[in-house]
Amino acid sequence: MATLFFFYFAGIIVLTSILVVALRNPIYSALSLLIMFFHVAGLYVTLRAEFLAAVQVIVYAGAILVLYLFVVMLLNVKREDRYHPQFLLGTLLGLTLLTEGLLLVFRGTVPEQPASVPAATGATQAGSSVLPLVGNTETIGEVLFSTYLYPFEIASLILLVAMIGAIVLAKKDIGGREA
Amino acid sequence: MSGSDLLLDYLSRYFPILLFIGIALAFGVVTLLLSYLVQPKFPESEKLSPYECGSEPFSDARMPFPVRYYIFAMLFVIFDIEIIFLYPWAVVFDKIGLIGLVEMLVFIGLFVVAYVYAWRKGALEWD
Numbered sequence: 001m002a003t004l005f006f007f008y009f010a011g012i013i014v015l016t017s018i019l020v021v022a023l024r025n026p027i028y029s030a031l032s033l034l035i036m037f038f039h040v041a042g043l044y045v046t047l048r049a050e051f052l053a054a055v056q057v058i059v060y061a062g063a064i065l066v067l068y069l070f071v072v073m074l075l076n077v078k079r080e081d082r083y084h085p086q087f088l089l090g091t092l093l094g095l096t097l098l099t100e101g102l103l104l105v106f107r108g109t110v111p112e113q114p115a116s117v118p119a120a121t122g123a124t125q126a127g128s129s130v131l132p133l134v135g136n137t138e139t140i141g142e143v144l145f146s147t148y149l150y151p152f153e154i155a156s157l158i159l160l161v162a163m164i165g166a167i168v169l170a171k172k173d174i175g176g177r178e179a
Numbered sequence: 180m181s182g183s184d185l186l187l188d189y190l191s192r193y194f195p196i197l198l199f200i201g202i203a204l205a206f207g208v209v210t211l212l213l214s215y216l217v218q219p220k221f222p223e224s225e226k227l228s229p230y231e232c233g234s235e236p237f238s239d240a241r242m243p244f245p246v247r248y249y250i251f252a253m254l255f256v257i258f259d260i261e262i263i264f265l266y267p268w269a270v271v272f273d274k275i276g277l278i279g280l281v282e283m284l285v286f287i288g289l290f291v292v293a294y295v296y297a298w299r300k301g302a303l304e305w306d
Contacts, residue, residue, distance in 0.1 A: 002186050045193055046186070055263050063256040070252045073244040141267030145275045145282055152264070153282070156289040159257050163293045166253040167302045170246050 002046065009043040012036075026072045030065060037061040050136040250302050261290050 016036040020029045037060045044053035144152055229236050268275075268283050275282075297303055 005190070046190065048189065051267065059256070059259055059263060063252075063259045067249075067252045067256055070244065070249050074246060074249055075243070135270070137267050137270045141271030142274060144264075144267055145271065145279050149282060153285060153289075155264070156261075156286045159260060160289050160293045163254065163257050164296060166250065167297060167300050170250045170253075171300060171302065 005046045006043070009039045009046065012039045013043070027069070030068050030072060033068065034061055034065055037065065048136065051140050247305065254297060254302065257293070258290070261287075 013036055016032040016039070019032040020036065023029045023032065037056060041053040041056040041061070044050070044056055264286065265283070268279065272279060
């Protein structure tokens with residue numbers, strides 16, 4: 001049953017990912033990316049990462065995709081000029097990544113669990129055999145605000161830098177156009 | 180075997196969401212299909228032309244957008260992520276107590292810096 005769900009979600013993810021790069025119209029690419037985001041959320045639900053699934057829908061399908069659509073409209077990409085001379089570089093990189101992935105799958109050297117699992121995730125570890133008593137979101141909250149406090153505050157700084165960067169770049173463009 | 184049953188039990192809690200997605204998709208498909216099937220078809224060049232609030236279309240629809248829209252989308256994404264972090268914090272607030280409050284105040288404080296910067300730079304103005 002679990003494998004059935006996995007193969008449905010994984011199959012649709014692979015198919016729509018191929019469509020994202022293969023379709024000629026960038027708007028259709030963005031829409032197939034939307035379908036992919038929803039199926040990734042479904043995959044997260046089968047992995048019991050419910051909070052991550054909700055975030056996937058809210059942030060990726062809701063906000064990031066809007067950003068992509070704006071970029072498509074900003075750059076005014078025509079249907080024809082999507083394939084450019086970076087094709088060779090892309091093929092090389094893609095083949096390298098594919099080889100790495102296949103090696104990982106067939107050699108089976110991926111560790112079963114991370115080396116140091118924090119104590120607070122004990123509830124979800126037990127959840128592999130019985131349903132967890134503590135919800136997924138609560139576990140994330142407890143771990144995020146104790147063990148991973150430092151990365152959490154760093155995330156805030158990174159978002160600050162990203163926003164300042166976006167404003168500086170976009171405002172320069174507006175100023176350049178008006179001057 | 181029992182693990183599979185438990186997974187099914189867990190996934191069955193998501194059945195209403197599946198039903199909701201199904202109804203939403205079916206509504207769109209059925210509406211379009213039904214209107215396609217029952218509509219009278221007398222095509223004419225005027226009828227098939229794009230409708231632009233009654234006036235004559237004066238340019239291609241695929242024109243470049245002003246970059247200002249992009250700033251709003253970017254700000255939306257960043258503050259969206261901030262709200263996402265607030266959610267697990269609110270769920271475990273009674274467990275992490277005062278330290279959690281201070282942590283979140285530092286987090287939001289940095290966002291206030293970003294917000295003030297955006298405001299002062301006029302990124303929130305359309306001008």
